[in-house]
């Protein structure tokens with residue numbers, strides 16, 4: 044099968060690759076591009092482990108054809124930290140133990156960053172719905188939600204109001 | 211163990227493997243590659259039950275790009291007449307689970323495997339394999355499997371002398387059950403069912419295997435035990451263990467489901483035949499169809515109490531689905547259900563039942579949630595019948611130091627009562643439920659639970675680097691933060707900053723034998739070997755300081771990361787730091803380090819009590835958890851965040867089990883919901899915050915007081931949610947999941 048040549052941007056850097064027409068963006072990221080930080084939990088758009096951004100918009104890379112990257116900007120977990128500094132979300136996830144096995148973590152972080160870019164001051168419910176496409180089987184989400192709220196507050200320069208466990 | 215003097219134990223330090231995980235750099239099994247690597251795929255049975263008459267692989271082998279094909283003929287078989295045990299697994303069954311032999315026993319059962327230069331060629335080759343099946347009648351549900359005319363899965367299974375689908379029975383007895391019930395004023399007997407649920411780890415099973423020309427084999431895989439991978443692969447391929455190096459990749463969740471192997475022996479044989487490294491990764495559909503969920507069950511529990519609220523007799527019968535091959539967790543179901551209580555007369559019986567489903571695998575406190583669900587729901591009814599507060603009834607009968615449990619032990623100091631008292635005193639229990647919006651009803655439920663916990667074999671090596679820092683190696687895949695806890699313990703013992711301690715998981719060639727990550731044993735056991743290793747290192751450091759000062763080693767103390775004379779009488783010397791002693795290691799006796807290997811004992815059981823508030827939408831049948839609080843005796847929270855994480859994660863899995871998760875089969879015996887869309891695990895917006903209250907009653911048999919914490923959290927939630935739904939609706943459910951259609955049915959019925 045003839046391969047297709049694609050020119051795109053990944054994490055701000057120009058990238059070219061060859062792919063088969065039916066290949067997913069996730070396969071190309073993890074295969075030829077060697078960016079294995081995006082994970083495959085289902086391949087069907089149901090777990091969010093493969094979350095990336097396409098021109099800043101949150102998507103499941105397992106549902107995107109690699110050829111669709113032509114001329115667009117892809118953002119993956121590998122581009123989240125800048126230089127030697129972690130993104131505030133990454134730092135907060137470490138401090139607040141918002142990961143256990145860590146397999147969902149890249150996807151959750153990408154989704155959380157996309158959420159905070161749209162909504163810098165989310166409520167607990169908004170965080171929960173913003174991350175509803177990202178399955179985590181380890182944490183019960185509690186520490187993830189707290190870490191996102193706290194990071195949002197810090198990035199706004201405010202102090203987080205932690206939700207009490209009340210209705 | 212004294213809290214006031216601890217500097218690192220109990221601190222929420224940053225985990226050693228954290229930065230790699232938040233940047234996407236941590237290497238999980240599917241992320242690993244090798245030059246020349248090819249892809250393996252599995253052909254799976256399209257039938258739930260069928261004799262495999264023949265397998266013709268000629269056309270597949272002729273396809274360009276195909277490098278190897280393996281079938282049942284390549285897997286080591288074991289005679290059926292006697293067990294071949296590896297830990298709790300019988301390799302007779304493992305061999306047949308990894309690859310079907312005489313018969314395909316469930317839809318999705320492996321029948322052949324191929325390796326080819328691309329995934330698409332491998333998939334194409336699978337289509338070219340010709341298998342001749344003779345389809346047999348199949349059986350899925352327990353009741354059907356027990357019928358006298360049921361299709362029998364295995365000719366070699368006999369129960370009470372007759373061919374049967376009952377593969378085993380276990381019974382615990384205490385006291386005199388008839389006399390106990392005769393003493394009771396209130397007797398409640400109920401029957402329950404639960405459906406099989408999957409562990410739901412987000413990372414599918416994956417491995418990469420390279421067999422070199424001389425037979426030396428390297429396996430990178432996602433598992434809960436590299437030594438288990440080595441041993442099982444050796445047994446199923448015929449390779450000696452010394453030729454296999456099993457490297458534990460970072461693991462993306464297991465919850466018990468990765469305590470056995472599926473792909474590793476197939477990839478090993480494919481690599482051996484092809485001479486190429488072979489990578490295999492399951493799809494989510496394969497995970498759901500062919501890796502082990504935990505059992506579905508039916509059970510009957512009868513409990514008798516006196517008018518003043520003493521539990522005097524309890525009887526439970528638990529039938530658990532094993533899947534296609536024997537081995538359901540009846541020990542957990544029959545052993546754990548009544549274990550939280552002082553009940554003088556108990557009979558608990560478990561039956562292991564095979565049917566044409568994928569073979570079950572361990573799932574967090576295997577069997578215990580099933581037993582506790584039935585027992586804790588009946589206790590709720592007993593409390594109701596007596597007009598007693600359900601926590602008060604539990605407290606009155608709570609197991610304590612000296613209680614003899616039906617499954618054997620007499621408990622040492624345990625913290626079960628403390629979990630109930632903490633629940634009683636907590637704002638959650640003392641805050642009214644509040645007014646529900648129109649069309650909704652609210653309720654509150656409680657439940658308790660117990661899990662055995664485990665010790666077993668562990669190895670550790672503690673080495674001091676030449677610049678005076680520390681590298682600790684243990685042998686257990688870290689599934690939820692155990693490296694962070696080991697860093698805390700090592701820092702505490704050596705009196706240095708935890709950041710100076712690096713914690714690694716060794717592979718089978720670099721660390722001594724260590725049993726699985728399972729049974730909530732990892733921190734319990736590895737803390738013991740790490741502690742003893744660190745103590746040896748400290749002894750050596752003191753000897754070296756003594757040598758330098760030319761005084762008796764007894765006269766040297768190790769404090770705050772430095773050697774100093776015990777008193778002025780011993781001499782006046784400026785302290786020698788770890789870095790200074792490391793720099794002088796060569797002159798004082800050579801490299802500084804110590805390793806310890808032990809079969810650890812003294813892992814005492816763990817207990818918890820959970821509170822759950824729900825709101826039920828009576829029009830839609832949706833049950834929402836509004837508030838959830840877990841109270842658990844954690845022994846000692848070496849790293850509180852990861853202990854809370856275990857409690858929260860277990861609660862979430864239990865809520866999913868109670869409300870939504872289940873395997874759905876069609877009439878042909880195929881799983882209809884083999885994906886995350888239709889197998890509905892809780893997502894972020896389904897859950898509230900999950901409060902975790904850690905109660906620390908140190909385990910007297912452990913240097914840091916550690917008790918296993920990972921599994922207990924999944925034991926109480928099923929009943930806690932069920933009891934809350936009853937409180938909301940005034941109707942009891944005797945079957946899980948309480949999914950919207952079932953709730954509506956019950957509301958109408």
Ligand code: FES
Pocket residue numbers: 082083084085086087088089090091092093094103104105106
């Ligand atoms: S792998 Fe893309 S959503 Fe699961």
Ligand code: FES
Pocket residue numbers: 141142143144145146147148178179180181182412462463
């Ligand atoms: S941390 Fe394991 S799935 Fe989220």
